[in-house]
Ligand SMILES: Cc1cc2nc3c(=O)[nH]c(=O)nc-3n(C[C@H](O)[C@H](O)[C@H](O)COP(=O)(O)OP(=O)(O)OC[C@H]3O[C@@H](n4cnc5c(N)ncnc54)[C@H](O)[C@@H]3O)c2cc1C
């Protein structure tokens with residue numbers, strides 16, 4: 128059982144060797160590895176069950192080159208916690224009704240040992256059980272419904288955590304695996320939440336479809352699954368793309384967009400998802416039937432910009448999304464696998480540096496391990512920094528777009544020679560990671576490919592996705608009445624108006640969402656003000672970045688509860 | 693382990709008064725035979741207090757109930773909800789129709805037998821009033837018979853196992869409700885207030901709670917094996933002093949309070965429809981007098 132440690136004031140704190148905050152893939156991996164080393168480990172998770180707060184697309188990769196994969200740490204993971212393996216991988220370049228499809232299996236299989244689709248509630252709750260079994264054996268365990276609300280400091284040095292539901296706890300090492308919008312990373316001043324261009328926003332629908340129908344419509348058997356990506360002009364000019372993955376008896380369909388682009392275009396995330404769901408290309412799979420099980424959203428960090436090179440301070444180490452370790456390799460999204468590697472490495476780093484009197488020795492060693500294992504270079508490719516300086520500047524990008532859009536450019540991309548070259552280029556991990564984050568890569572190029580090489584789709588897609596109101600109505604909430612977790616600091620439209628569009632459960636002219644705008648007349652002048660009701664909030668984190676708020680997660684067990692994720 | 697606490701929780705079955713479960717005959721009397729028995733809702737609070745003690749200090753909790761053999765299900769429910777270690781049922785014909793006094797005498801004998809044959813008791817927990825009798829007397833009478841101090845209306849409690857004292861916050865009702873902090877030596881009896889709520893602010897307590905839950909699931913699945921039944925002979929009780937014969941008070945009859953039949957028709961107005969208030973005013977106008 129936990130020993131106690133007292134501060135100078137003589138106050139007794141509960142003490143554990145390791146405290147892990149968050150039981151997603153990063154936290155689960157860290158805790159499992161700690162337990163393997165015999166370290167007394169307490170895991171604190173704010174959801175009522177692990178997974179109830181989490182969303183991903185999601186394909187979990189086991190990379191050949193990774194220092195750890197999830198099945199290294201959790202036996203039978205694939206049999207018991209994942210959905211279907213991805214055996215077929217395609218990208219669709221869309222221009223209106225014209226679609227050109229490339230097989231991306233080569234890119235997908237590059238450095239891939241295996242890759243399975245997952246749903247986060249079943250996956251993370253399964254992990255929670257295993258982690259609790261393992262950590263119970265070394266004197267700890269997993270507690271759910273507990274939200275860590277800050278860092279405990281002594282003489283300015285981080286020594287533990289404070290919680291809404293528990294008295295403060297000290298630890299020899301604290302692993303912040305609390306995901307995107309990590310309150311601990313912010314408290315330690317290792318991350319800020321200021322720049323929209325450092326984030327993506329992901330939105331997803333889990334769609335009902337039984338196993339037999341999936342097998343039939345995607346032409347696969349029980350042991351197979353598909354991944355389809357979508358890019359081009361179906362999302363207007365918003366930079367990003369769509370995905371469709373097959374689960375055992377459902378489909379995961381969603382979109383991932385650059386947050387700055389969403390804001391610049393004043394796009395409504397749920398409408399962009401609907402543009403995908405209602406595109407004629409998807410009619411072949413829906414055949415007029417559509418039942419949405421769940422609507423979900425979450426921010427995703429862009430590791431190229433925010434992966435922290437020194438993700439530690441004092442006894443605190445950051446892993447996974449909390450440290451910005453979410454790699455968008457062109458259309459391929461890798462966050463869960465890196466969170467697993469980082470979590471396990473953080474635990475190893477603590478164990479090898481145990482006994483060292485310098486509290487930062489574990490953190491320093493962890494950073495070194497991220498570097499040496501090659502993980503950091505995947506997250507922040509050195510060559511990207513070079514490409515970014517020439518590729519991302521608007522002037523250069525616009526010039527490239529103009530050339531591509533010109534008859535000459537289109538011909539170049541459209542000629543039969545480049546047809547093969549294009550497919551090769553898409554399948555090159557090197558070129559894909561170089562695609563600068565301009566609309567060239569996301570919109571212009573795919574639309575030209577679609578236009579020049581595409582086949583026209585004549586199917587009718589008659590699907591009618593639920594309205595935002597219905598989507599909110601179908602979600603489960605345990606509202607913390609009278610205790611909103613987000614407070615608007617500045618209600619002027621200039622400061623917070625972007626949230627009216629960018630919040631995935633708000634929309635202009637929709638009164639049932641979180642953010643609303645309203646024009647008020649005062650002394651003859653007109654002013655547009657923004658108001659906030661957190662009840663329908665899905666805790667995606669968007670408004671922490673795009674609006675002027677005081678932003679926290681709800682207390683343990685409160686707020687939205689995802690069943691699919 | 694040092695500081696381990698031995699607790700006994702007194703619990704009782706009561707008719708399930710919830711809508712759909714409860715059954716009344718034509719005269720409006722409760723039909724006990726047709727109404728399922730559940731644990732007295734106020735006892736759950738007593739059980740929570742016992743559980744909190746076990747979680748914080750370790751030890752052993754026994755559930756004890758007096759009633760017909762069917763009450764075993766109530767003890768099973770008690771075991772599931774507070775992770776009791778075992779159950780004691782005081783049951784035989786001679787004990788039927790006991791009033792609060794005869795019940796207290798029986799419980800007292802059982803607790804004494806428990807002390808002699810099982811273990812010394814540190815704490816006895818009981819609920820605040822039963823849902824059917826509503827006298828609130830059994831607890832105090834039992835404490836009196838046992839010659840133990842009693843702390844009632846407990847809202848929160850903490851135990852100092854080294855000093856062997858119990859510190860409690862209790863609700864004192866009056867013109868203004870007050871919260872009083874009291875100390876009592878162990879062993880003693882605790883009557884939890886319906887407002888009692890357990891607190892677990894230490895991670896180790898929550899982990900213990902979680903472990904106990906797992907262990908109890910297995911135990912409750914085999915409740916019979918953890919149930920001891922004692923009759924009046926086991927308790928060495930003279931039939932003249934227990935059951936109906938030993939009860940100085942008798943409930944001669946229970947008069948149902950008839951519900952007033954509704955004579956008026958109700959008009960439902962949707963409040964959040966923007967015109968709601970206007971309609972309320974309109975509807976009330978004729979009754980308002982004046983113009
Ligand atoms: C739409 C979408 C699609 C995606 N697709 C993919 C994909 O295909 N493949 C892929 O690999 N990745 C994908 N990702 C990214 C992936 O989901 C994340 O990178 C991954 O979940 C990060 O894992 P983590 O353990 O760091 O954090 P999380 O999985 O977010 O876990 C954090 C945990 O901490 C808990 N927590 C947070 N704050 C507190 C607190 N204060 N106290 C206690 N507990 C707390 C949370 O409840 C949660 O359980 C996608 C993301 C989105 C949104």
Ligand code: SF4
Pocket residue numbers: 613626629630631632633641642661663664665666667668669670671
């Ligand atoms: S209120 Fe903020 S955190 Fe909640 S769903 Fe909207 S944007 Fe996301």
